[in-house]
Amino acid sequence: MNVEQEIITYLKQANVKTIYSVPCAKIQNLLKLLPTNFEHFPLTREEEGIGLITGEYLSGRNRCALIMQNGGLGNSINAIMSLAIINKVPLPMIISWRGVYNEKIAAQLPMGKVMVPLFKAMDIPYVEILEESDIPKIKDALDYSFENEVPYGILCSPKIWENSEPLPAIDYFDRSREISTAPLKKVIKKPSKSRFEILQGLKSYLKDKIIISNIGVPSKELYAVCDQKSNFYMTGSLGMVSLIGMGVAKNTQKKVVVIDGDGSILTNPNALCSIGQLQPKNLTILAIDNGTHGSTGNQITPAYIKVDLESIARGFEIKNTASAYSSEEVLSLVESLSDGLKFIEVYCFPKNEPLQPIPMSPMEIRDRFMNNFE
């Protein structure tokens, strides 16, 4: 059995169903084998995988893995720490460990050197796969990650792929196509409602829906308006909320509503890229656009004056989009927009309701949410 096939066998034995990945040249053979062996979804940024895998686990205990280069670990650290660890998400990461063996690219050396210290500092278990004979250790790493609901770093030296026979190149198709999303022409008005007023007006719509809400004041306001067991309040990992919603939507027939924000979307717009590719039928993203990082004191974001979130969403092939200024408009849009993935930009003015922190620990929020799917 070749090295790639051996790793695939261990992933299958551990019941991994879905793999998210970002490429590295060293693992190109492994990547080619993923679509025929698993549900495979290629990402544009590794951090996205943490949000998606969290959503998948919280809603269906789905077993997923993330495959990436070690640079991608650098891109993902905050999400690993403040989302996967805080919510006890099993997150096996198969990492192409550049910079440790016959490295030709100087830029790979610094990250390569700090991988082990990084895992030690994060207090995350890891295993070094330095020789082909180390590969069976991957089996134990996967089992440990799933049994203990923790992230796990599987650091694969380029040495292990040295004898891999290159697989045939993929046949690329003719990419000529028509772009069907019409460019937007819209006039943005002065909003007359606050985020809290919008949420209050949506109370009956939000009731009994599965709701994933943005970090900070939006979650506190949602808690005050409509706390329920199907709400997942984020407590960290800015920019991950729509991806968690996407991961949840994959595992349920029920409607999933995400309460996102302009600051959150702009910190990680490629979340919308992945969601546009996946096109979940049951996901509605309410992009609460107060033009500011409201939760941190209303600092203006590019959405305030120049950037249009709805246009960004359309650029990522989310076709069912609209803008609203009131809860009444949102309510009529969720009825009138076609079925399928929806993105509604909800303009409001920057105001944070003075509220106490949510009196639940992240574990209480997580366990109560997971119970909806038992």
Ligand SMILES: Cc1ncc(C[n+]2csc(CCOP(=O)(O)OP(=O)(O)O)c2C)c(N)n1
């Ligand atoms: C990586 C990271 N950077 C910054 C913060 C601080 N932070 C918390 S909430 C927030 C603003 C979010 O703005 P937005 O998504 O527009 O939501 P709003 O509070 O305005 O409703 C920021 C910058 C953070 N938690 N994590």
